Amino acid sequence: MIEAANRLNTVEEYYFSKKLREVNQLIASGKPVINLGIGSPDMQPPQKVIDALNTGFSSPSAHKYQSYQGLPELREAMAAFYKEHFSVSLSPSSEILPLMGSKEGIMHISMAYLNEGDEVLIPNPGYPTYESVTRLVGAKPVFYELDAANNWQPDFKALEKLNLNKVKIMWVNYPHMPTGAQPSKYLFEELVAFGKKHNILIVNDNPYSFVLNDNPKSILATKGAKDVCLELNSLSKTFNMAGWRVGMVVGDSVHINNILKVKSNMDSGMFYGIQKGAVEALKCSKMWFVTLNNVYKQRRDFVWKLADALNCTYDKNATGLFVWAKLPPNVKSEAFIDTILKNSHIFITPGTIFGSKGEGYIRFSLCASTEVLEEAAARVK
Structure with missing residues (x-):
């Protein structure tokens, strides 16, 4: 057998890729499994978005290769969206790069900036892809711990005690996934100052700003942020378009050009109709967010009741597409969710997939x- 690349020894198959096979096998065997594990929106995008996609099929340009930088009108819509909702001014021609989902951007940014042996600051708990991509490109993850006592914010005093000489990138994610924590009043200012002091690229992964959140924020609204910051964003959760794969990275033109050097060698542009649909999504009025969040508020009330039935505690001020719940003392996350899956046929995500600080949470x-x-x-009462 031909041996796989050594880099595969540093990562494992994505948790949900493995676990959902188990869940699907249970469903195939007749078990009525309820999947509350993955954040894949089950509602429809706005109708005008679907209409734009359908109309796009008949365009003479629809089936050709598309621009590596996306349609000009898509970048203009992204710029207008950032101006309206975040009060951030961006040049559509040089400070915005559409992506096939923000997850793609994590790889592109890492390939554009990390050499083998460079170090990366990664939140614990945090999105697992930050670590896996860091390892795949031969860099070293350096975890900084977040905890409930500090509202899941970075401890800058602890960060300053680290040897930061080899750190090139710091991943942050606010509103935070998986906890739903909002950034504190001065967090983004502190991050910009930290990035400038240590010459670290700060990347805020920001796909949850509009879910159960009345105060969306961008790190790029902070004075001086473009010097040391990038931001990833996505239409997946905001407009129920997860399967469309539309996102963006925004920031200074030098950073965007560096990322484009990677991206343009990895794909040949986004399908025309998807881009046209994305343009319409970004033009949605604030009533779209009100309607969406009214549904999520109702759902969250039911999830809180479910968490109560499981003797869990949770923060009612948290935002986002999930409820992060603390288990009773001395209960292990993975053992707990396996028991619930076996006995009640409900799949819930264990906190440990987000890092060691996720132990004791679901x-x-x-x-x-x-x-x-x-x-x-009803199943767990």
Whole structure:
């Protein structure tokens, strides 16, 4: 057998890729599994978005290769969206790069900036892809711990005690996934100052700003942020377009050009109709967010009841697409969710997949109807 590359020894298959096979096998065997594990929106995008996609099929340009930088009107819509919702001014021609989902951007940014042996600051708990991509490019993860006592914010005093000489990138993610924590009043200012002091590229992964959150923020609204910061964003959660794979990275033109050097060698542009649909999504009025969040509020109430039934505690001020819940003392996350899956046929995400600081926690997705959530609560009473 031909041996796989050594880099595969540093990572494992993505947790949900493995676990969902188990869940699907249970479903195939007749078990009525309720999946509250993954954050895949189950509602429809705005109708005008679907209409734009359908119309796009008949365009003479639809089936050709598209620009590596996306349609000009898509970049203009992204710039207008950032101006309206975040009060951030961006040049559509040089400070925005559309992506096939923000997850793609994590790899592109890492390939554009990391050499073998460079170090990367990664939140614990945090999105697992930050670590896996760091390892795949031969860099070294350096975890900084977040905890509930500090509202899941970085401890800058602890960070300053680290040897930061080899750190090139710091991943941050606010509103935070998996905990739903909002950035504190001065967090982004502190991050910009930290990045400038140590010559570290700060990347804020920001796909959850509009879910159960009345105060969306961008790190790029902070004075001087473009010097040392990039931001990833996505249409997946905001507009129920996860399967469309539309996101963006925004920031200074030098950074964007560096990322484009990677991206343009990895794909040949986004399908025309998807871009046209994305343009319409970005033009949605604030009533879209009000309607979306009214549904999620109802669902969250049911998830809170489910968490109560499981003797968990949670923060009612948290935002985002999930409920992060603390288990009773001395209960292990993975053992707990395996028991619930076996006995009640409900799949919940264990906090440990987000890092060691996730032990003792579980995460519920709000991507299920109130009827399904009510059934889940009934199963564990």
